[in-house]
Amino acid sequence: MKKVAIVGAGQVAEKVHAAYYRTKPEEFILAAVVDPDLARGVLFCQNNQFKNAYTTIEEMLTKENPDIVSICTPNRFHYDSVMSVLEAGCSVFCEKPPAMTSIEAKNMWKLAEEKEAILAYDFQHRYSPEAKMLKENIALLGDIYYSEANALRRSGVPGWGNFIDKELQGGGPLIDYGIHMLDTALYLLDFPTINAVSAYQYQKIGPKKNQGTFGTWDPAKYTVEDSLFGTIEFKNGGILRINTSFALNIQPEKELDIQLCGDQAGANLYPGKIYTDQAGELKIIKQIDVAENNNHFTSIDNFYRKVIGDPQAVTADGRQGYIIQRVIEALYQSAETGGKVEL
Numbered sequence: 147m148k149k150v151a152i153v154g155a156g157q158v159a160e161k162v163h164a165a166y167y168r169t170k171p172e173e174f175i176l177a178a179v180v181d182p183d184l185a186r187g188v189l190f191c192q193n194n195q196f197k198n199a200y201t202t203i204e205e206m207l208t209k210e211n212p213d214i215v216s217i218c219t220p221n222r223f224h225y226d227s228v229m230s231v232l233e234a235g236c237s238v239f240c241e242k243p244p245a246m247t248s249i250e251a252k253n254m255w256k257l258a259e260e261k262e263a264i265l266a267y268d269f270q271h272r273y274s275p276e277a278k279m280l281k282e283n284i285a286l287l288g289d290i291y292y293s294e295a296n297a298l299r300r301s302g303v304p305g306w307g308n309f310i311d312k313e314l315q316g317g318g319p320l321i322d323y324g325i326h327m328l329d330t331a332l333y334l335l336d337f338p339t340i341n342a343v344s345a346y347q348y349q350k351i352g353p354k355k356n357q358g359t360f361g362t363w364d365p366a367k368y369t370v371e372d373s374l375f376g377t378i379e380f381k382n383g384g385i386l387r388i389n390t391s392f393a394l395n396i397q398p399e400k401e402l403d404i405q406l407c408g409d410q411a412g413a414n415l416y417p418g419k420i421y422t423d424q425a426g427e428l429k430i431i432k433q434i435d436v437a438e439n440n441n442h443f444t445s446i447d448n449f450y451r452k453v454i455g456d457p458q459a460v461t462a463d464g465r466q467g468y469i470i471q472r473v474i475e476a477l478y479q480s481a482e483t484g485g486k487v488e489l
């Protein structure tokens with residue numbers, strides 16, 4: 147059995163990580179949780195059948211010596227947490243985004259390699275049945291030269307947590323929400339080599355309004371972008387556009403999708419569909435109807451299967467985490483400086 151600890155006793159730790167580990171009582175010992183807020187940690191243990199609460203990772207590692215650790219802290223603390231548990235020789239499943247900077251993400255990747263430890267990130271959309279169908283049939287598209295990753299909300303500034311605080315989050319919709327579609331698009335395209343990125347970002351609505359579909363926020367504390375539009379240029383000549391917003395005056399309440407355009411066919415992620423044009427008529431080649439699926443559980447399950455040596459397991463590993471973080475950083479850099487950033 148594997149001894150499990152969770153760092154950060156918040157909502158994703160409870161709804162996703164603890165919920166998954168609890169589905170396999172014959173495989174996991176629910177040993178410990180770490181949270182600087184001890185009362186929160188104790189309550190988490192009571193509600194989720196974990197044994198002990200700690201306020202520091204160091205004490206937890208010394209006393210529990212876990213095999214597997216989930217990192218569910220706010221973004222700013224991912225790096226220190228992951229580095230500590232990797233140093234202790236644990237396998238690590240870290241929430242997205244990997245870190246705050248690409249240097250941090252690179253150090254995490256390199257330390258995992260040095261320790262021969264499994265490090266994986268929770269990018270759950272690549273585990274959706276729709277993504278699986280597209281991945282298995284990607285050759286039908288031919289040469290994919292134009293793609294879009296869209297993660298847009300008309301009025302979805304989160305009214306809870308740290309999402310509008312650049313210091314704690316590292317950014318707004320791009321690092322929080324757009325990153326999911328970015329990961330899935332790069333995964334579907336097989337992480338092509340990137341030449342350069344460019345982006346524009348705006349902060350037009352967050353500091354002016356205070357209410358939307360995700361609750362209320364303090365406009366005076368709004369320090370992140372509320373929309374960003376970027377272009378990623380690949381060495382193979384193709385481009386990926388990324389469009390993401392917490393708030394943007396668009397007609398739909400939200401849009402979460404990937405569009406892939408090849409010279410043989412096109413595809414969308416949500417709903418999962420591959421199609422082409424036949425003499426001006428749309429011809430559906432493949433589609434998948436998904437009622438409901440717990441992509442998060444599939445994501446953690448792939449991490450766990452990797453830990454136990456299943457060669458079929460697919461994870462967003464340290465290297466891919468670094469690439470994604472590097473792209474995010476370059477998009478922000480381009481948006482701030484107004485120039486193209488070569489990678």
Ligand SMILES: NC(=O)c1ccc[n+]([C@@H]2O[C@H](COP(=O)([O-])OP(=O)(O)OC[C@H]3O[C@@H](n4cnc5c(N)ncnc54)[C@H](O)[C@@H]3O)[C@@H](O)[C@H]2O)c1
Pocket residue numbers: 153154155156157158159180181182183186218219220221223241242243268269270307308322
């Ligand atoms: N994959 C997804 O779709 C998804 C969804 C939600 C959240 N997340 C990610 O999960 C992480 C946590 O988000 P959340 O919504 O659960 O936040 P949350 O605010 O509900 O919980 C964070 C918890 O971490 C604790 N904490 C703060 N500093 C800590 C430290 N140094 N060490 C240990 N614990 C610390 C806080 O006290 C709090 O209990 C974020 O990185 C977020 O991006 C991912």
